[in-house]
Amino acid sequence: MIKRILVPLDFSSYTETAIQTACRYAKFHQAEVTGMVILDVPGIEHSIGPVPLGGEEYAKRLETHKLKQAQKHIQMLLERFRIYCEKAKVKHREAEFQGSPSSSIVEEALFYDVVIMGLRTFFQFGDSNEPGKTLDHVLAHCETPIYGVPGTFNEPNWEKQDLHVLVGYDGSQLSITAMKRFIRMAPIDKIHIKLLMSHFDEATAKGVLQKAEAYLQACGVKKIEKAWTPQPIIEAVEETHGKWADIFVVGAHSKKGLFDFMVGSLTKWLIKHGQKPVFIGQQ
Template identity: 30%
Template sequence: MSQIVSSGPSFSKILLGLDGSDYTQSATQYACQIASKHQAEITGMAIIDMPGIGSFGGPAPIGAIHYSKEAEKQRIEKAQEKAVKILQSFEETCKSENVNYNIHADTGRPFEEIVDESKYHDFIVVGQQTFFQYNPDGEPDETLDKLLTLGMTPILAVPDYTRDINRILVAYDDSVQSARSIQMFLMLNIWNQCEITILNVNDDKDKGLQLLKKLEGYFTSYGVGTQDLCCIKGDPSSEIMSQIQELSIDLLVMGAYGRNDIVKFFFGSVTQQILEQANIPVLLYH
């Protein structure tokens, strides 16, 4: 079998979601590290959630419409000021890191705007908690959840701090989503030189090992070696977390939802549990 040995990355444009949170700072650092190393370009995207601002507080009673409009105007102005500061900070970071960048500001529903812009990018970098939707209480929103179920590009979801990526765990459950995530991981060729362990959680060990051997051959066809093949019985989320801790994993690759989650919405899935507990970057695709 011939090998596909890639000499460089297979991507050129990164879409970075900027919401002004601590996760944004971390996501910016990760995106800049990748872009600097692989001569890629980052689009920093800030969004003003006009539908959320407009619906905040509900309908105004008769006689209070003027005050309601004034309050909405003030909310929009504050959101605009926040977006400007976010983009200025992004621009300063890119300049200091000598990274090529573009700035994109938009209004609308955050999820829809990100998906629309992602059509022209190879993957998205965003926080594992997102704060794009208008919410004065500062609670996390559902933007990442929607991107993972309905988006069209791979997502690197990152915690609120950065770390060097040297050891990678690839979780494979034989689902289409898991296979697609692995395909994108190999094709992007960002971390193909790292130490890679492939994990399959399977009550049928013979079947699990057979799947891992097939997948190892696929990695080999890209000229990518694997450190270990691991088949374990048990609960997928618990075993994945156990391997992350035992092997000091820096990056997890997995499907946005797996074989047992196909008929579920994102909440309650193995992926959701991992994102809440892992505290490391996770590369996801569906």
């Protein structure tokens, strides 16, 4: 069970998906959603660029103008978040921060059960349409699970059909942690889990997968599949198993950069592919 969900807000379709997803899980768990906005002061200062001799006063006025503009955008974001949560009848709150977006998210995430944010982020100030590096930085330092969402995605209606969850599993502490953290959040009686393991030896893989299956059964999961493949994990997901999944569950090492061998390489590939939600259980 989860009680607090953090949603960092930016002006993108990814944030729209994140808010929708957060509200759905909040209703299921009777949890609270926090919409987080960040006034990127360092980014605004950087956007002004070098100040020529005698241009200090102009630069100061420009910075003040950009700060006011950013504040206006922030209030618009909060209003959109508030309206959606009220329509969904979800308990919510708003939080405003100043500073680096990635650092602010990492620090605030310590007090939440999960962070739901876009697989692409657009926190940077200015007119650039290119995604920023905030997610990479958050993953490198945040110990709270991250639920990354694409820009457009319609998650299955839990009341009408199962939620297909593909777990990239290798028996490591990393993959076990990711699986256990997802189970805390998942609608247990609505999910169909497939445990996928890439290994050269089928007998070894089956033994490892059986232990994971036993844990999931103890947690109340009714629909569980075990899948072994001798293929590299990314090839197996791309060619066969990825089409089946609605959500991917994988692991990542926080404070060690991106990422560990095998499961970590799958994590990087899924984020880059960016078509379906990815639950990333940090360790």
